[in-house]
Structures are given as C-alpha cells and as structure tokens.
Amino acid sequence: MDLHAQQIVGFFDIPVDHLYAAPVIYEYLLKKQIPDLVVVSPDVGGVKMANAYAQVLGGELAIVVKKRISPTEVVPISVVGNIAGKNILIVDDLTETAGTLVTAAEYLKQNGAKKIYACVVHAVLSDKAIERLKKSCIDELITTDTVYRPPVEGVKITTLSVAKLLGEAIRRIEGNMSVSSLFVYNGIRIG
Numbered sequence: 001m002d003l004h005a006q007q008i009v010g011f012f013d014i015p016v017d018h019l020y021a022a023p024v025i026y027e028y029l030l031k032k033q034i035p036d037l038v039v040v041s042p043d044v045g046g047v048k049m050a051n052a053y054a055q056v057l058g059g060e061l062a063i064v065v066k067k068r069i070s071p072t073e074v075v076p077i078s079v080v081g082n083i084a085g086k087n088i089l090i091v092d093d094l095t096e097t098a099g100t101l102v103t104a105a106e107y108l109k110q111n112g113a114k115k116i117y118a119c120v121v122h123a124v125l126s127d128k129a130i131e132r133l134k135k136s137c138i139d140e141l142i143t144t145d146t147v148y149r150p151p152v153e154g155v156k157i158t159t160l161s162v163a164k165l166l167g168e169a170i171r172r173i174e175g176n177m178s179v180s181s182l183f184v185y186n187g188i189r190i191g
Helices: 006-011 022-032 044-057 099-110 127-135 163-174
Strands: 037-041 060-070 073-080 087-095 116-123 140-144 157-160
Touching: 022 044, 022 116, 022 140, 022 157, 022 163, 037 044, 044 060, 044 087, 060 099, 073 099, 087 099, 099 116, 099 127
Parallel strands: 037 060, 037 087, 087 116, 116 140, 140 157
Antiparallel strands: 060 073
16 A cells, blocks of 8 residues: 555566555545645655645645755755645655654744644654654644554544555455546546
C-alpha cells in the first residue's frame, strides 16, 4: 500500500497490485470539512499526491521548496502558493523522523498559516519523530494502521483503518474484478 517508489513493484516476481490509502483518508477529511483549505506538498516529489487531495477536498495547492542538509534535516527555502490565513493539510506517503513534516509546518506557520494538519499513510515514528512532533505546531497527525504503533502521549494522532480497503481489494482479486477502479474517486485517479 502506497509504495514509496513505483519501481518497488519490479522487485517482485509475482503479480502486484499497488494499493492506495487515499480513499480512506479522503472520507475522514471530507467529514472534517476544513474551511479555507490549502493542501501542501512538503517537497516537489509529492506534488501529484497533493494535487489529487486538493482536487478531492476542494482546496488550493501549495508546495514547500526545501533544501536537504542531512539525511534527517531539511531547510525550507520558500513556499509556492497562498497559505496566509489558510488551514493547511501537509500530505506525504511516509515519515520516520518527521523532519520534513515538522520543518514544513513551522515554516508555513511563520508565513501566516492557521491550523496545520499533517497526513501520512505510513507513520513509522522513531523516537526522534515523537520528540519533534511533541514540540511542533502540527494540530493533528492523520495516518493509517499500515504500520503498528503504540499510543503516543502528547501528540494528537488519528489512525484510520485500511482493513475494509484491503478486504475489498482481496475480494476483487478473487472475483477477477478491477482493483484499479477502487482508486478513482469522484472521477479523480489516485496514484
């Protein structure tokens, strides 16, 4: 689910269906009805995903341009898009150290963002990530149960289950039905 790179499929010698958690996350976010929403990609590589979220959620799109100074540290250089006075949803596929998320959130807050939500499919959350998240301005971290994680004190984490999505994919594969149609949401192709 939400493979970090499409090329990973090539490492398997069996058929692989690349699944996406986005439909589960969309449902949650649509129920929240976040006003004045801007969906932000924390780097250029996530623009496609952020654009799909923005289209589904009816929000605007912005991109944080960053410079990586080490494997665990990044420095934002600028933001492309209007974020002042807006509620922000930072989207990414995974986080382990939360460096990119927290740094982007702080930069966006300094540039006039209101509430900041972060959404990652796979929240691995090392000790360093938990430490960073506790000190961050992120109001809520939204993730899925694709990675087991014990409860974390001091961080608002909403964990969404992908069980029904996995079950439906298995049912469709067994019934020789389309799996890719699971990832078309209101006419917008995910992935």
